[in-house]
Amino acid sequence: MTTLQTTRPVIAPPSLPRATVTVVWRNLIHIRRMPEMLLDVTVQSVMFVLLFAYVFGGSIEVPGTNYKEFLLPGIMVQTMVFSSAIVAMGLTNDLQKGIVDRLKSLPISRASVLTGRSISSLIHSSIGVAVMGATGLLIGWRIRNGFVDGVLAFLLLLLFGFAMIWLGIWVGSLMRTVEAVQGFMFTVMFPLTFVANTFAPTEKMPSWLRFIAEWNPVSALTQACRELWGNGLPAPADAAWPLQHPVLVAVTWSIVLTAVFAPLALSAFRRRSRD
Amino acid sequence: MNQVRMSGAAVEAIDLVKRFGDNTAVDGVSFVVPEGTVLGLLGPNGAGKTTTVRMLTTLSVPTSGTGRVAGHDIIQEPDAVRRSMGLTGQAATVDELLTGRENLRLIGRLSGLSRGYIRETSESLLERFDLTAAADRMAKTYSGGMRRRLDLAVSLIAAPPVLFLDEPTTGLDPRSRTELWEVLRGLVRDGTTLLLTTQYLEEADHLADDIVVIDKGRVIAAGTPTHLKDQAGAASVVLTLTHAADLGRAVELIRSCSPELHVEEASRRITAQADGLADMTRIGNLVESSGIPVDDLGLKRPSLDDVFLHLTGHRAESTDDATDTAEPETAGVSA
Incomplete structure (x- = not known):
């Protein structure tokens, strides 16, 4: 039988980025x-x-344009929004299993559990976007506005996805069971992604619904992707203001939502960590 | 291993209180665990054992009171506390989708250990806990005993001087339990301080130098296992006769030296209060010289179960092991 070393090893508690990388490694x-x-x-x-x-x-x-070109940006946006549900369920699952307790007993910043999860979730969602992009290419979807704009739209998707992931982390930190998270998130996510220009143009909706749909952040992001990829026309002149400036609005929403949800998530997680 | 035992306290609980809403889970718990010793925190389900451990390991913030682990205050210096201790939780908190070796690497890295150290130490821990063959299998394929061993190995990766074990053997079969006890004794020999919670009186008796009994969030008794047993009353001599017909004669004889006795006709057994071996020998000689045939003669010291009954008026556990695995506690809201 080997004996334990009685002299303790050198311990250099990992910085937030290093701990984050380790948590990402585990999640991947x-x-x-x-x-x-x-x-x-x-x-x-x-x-x-x-x-x-x-x-x-x-x-x-x-x-x-044709519907396939119109659809692809919308459905990619939907995937990014739904990433919030996935991350919320994953986090609640970890909390239920007690592995988070183990991580909390270590000399790391507790935020690294969340930052790590936000990044691995983003990778998770990116895989989805790549798969959909490939499917789209097979059925006739194309990026028509050149490389830079094309990449820009993908970055915009990731940026907005990041904000949605922090929403998911917040919800995951608040709720007790995976089932509760699932029920809640899907109830919120379906209207959020359908009352928008994702799957159908907003012009023919009843005016009150059209108003909601056009101010929905999801619509701005979808419109931004469509314009950057050249999948269809700019929004009609009578569309709401956000759709006239979709890239700017989508970037702003992403930053604002992250700035709101990330601190909420961290404080909910800390509060839960007190018990 | 020869190690100078410092007289310091490895763990101190100082008037710890934890309330969840109206429910007071821990109600002023204090104790001291000297370095290099084992403290058994004993109590039934819901007594406040887990909550006490969660506070001492910085997982839960006390409502009031504080504690020290390896000299560091749990509220003022939680990071220093986390660097000085290992924790094996109630549900084995290994990552099921990671292999044994990956679990060690995950916690090693997050503990701030170098890669080289993690690699070497993982190998020796896997070997020590008999997990080398399973090291590259996902933990979800492990048996209950293997999971516990991996959990313990993971807790030891940074060689913490203080180790907390929350019901380390709950749900284990007797063989795995005995094996785990052996491992824990090895750790203590190497100088590690242990604080373990248990519902098993037997376990506390086997492992602990000192026992703190808690019930309903309060410490109701503390001391060495022997000390606690003495509290529950004197020892007794148990005499089993070969023939029930001799009971009357034997009672007369024994009454002369031990007036307090109890007779069970059906099992032909006489239980007499006694101070110890001397009394047992005297009673034995007395009966033997009278020619009454005897099946069995023994000294029975009160078990910790008797102690618990004496202290609380209720039993600490069902004698049926199967009921112990039914743990209603969930992570977060705990006993």
Whole structure:
């Protein structure tokens, strides 16, 4: 039997970025070991793209382009918004299993548990966007405005996804069970992503609904992606102000929402950590 | 291993109180664990053991009171406390999707250890806990005993001088439990201070130098296992006769030296109060010289279970082990 070393090893408590990298490493192993965790952003995404493109595609008229081109940016935005639900469930699951207790007993900043999760979730969602992009390319979606604008739209998606992930972390820190998180998040996420220009143009909605849809941050982001990728026309002149300046508005929303949700998430997590 | 035992306290709880809303889970708990010793925190489900450990390990902030671990205040210097202790939680908190080796690496890195050190120490810990063969398998494939061992190995990666174990053997089969006890004794030999909570009186009796009994959030008794047993009353001599017909004669004989006795006809057993071995020998000689045939003669000291009954008026645990695995506690809101 080996004896334990009685002299203690050198301990250099990891900085927030180093601890974050380690937590990301752990979360990515999870994705690798449980590939079914990726089903939501892979198989489901492909299914959504194909269902919408072929079931609704024929009957929805979109100005200046075909429905497949119109759909792809919308459905990618939806995936980024739904990443908040995924991250919330993952966090609540960790909290229930007690692994977070273990992490909290270590000399690391407790925020690293959350920053690590935000980054691994972003990677998770990016995989979904890549899968949908590839599916889109196969069925005829194209990026028509050149490389720089194309990349810019992807960055915008990630930026907004980051804000949504912090919303998810906040909800995950507040709720006690995965089932509760799931129920709550899907109740919020469906209207948020459907009352928007994601799957159909807003022009033909009743005026009150159109107003809500056009001020929905999700619409600004979708419009921004469409314009940057050249998938359709700019918003009509009578559309609400955010759709006239979609890139600016989408960036602003992303920053504002992150600035609101990240501190809320950290304080909810700390508060929960007190008991 | 020869190690100079410093007289300092490794763990101190100082009037710890924790309230969850109207419910007071811990109501003024104080104790001291000297360096290099084992303290058993004993009590039934919901007594406040887990909450006390969570406060001392900085997982939960006390409503009032404080504590020190390796000389560091749990409220003022939580990071120093976290660097000085290891924790093995109630539910084995290993990461199921990580392999044994990856679990060690995860906690090693987050503990601030160098890669080289983690690699070497992981190997020796895996070997020590008999997990080398399973090191590259996901922890979810492990048996309950293996998980506990991995959990303990992970807690030891940074060689903490103080180790907290919250019900380390709950849910383990007797063999795994005995194995784990052996490992814990090894740690103590190497100079580690242990604080363990348990519902098993037997476990506290086996492992602990000192026992603190808590019930309903309060310390109701403290002392060495022997001291506590003495509190529960004197020892007794138990005599089992071969023939029930001899009971009357034997009672007459024994009454002459021990007037307080109790007879169970069906089992042909006489229980007489006694001070110790001397009394037992005297009673034994007395009965033997009278020619009454005897099946068994023994000295029974009160068990910790008797102690608990004596202190609280209720039993600490069901004698049936199976009921111990039914743990209603969830993470967060704890006993």
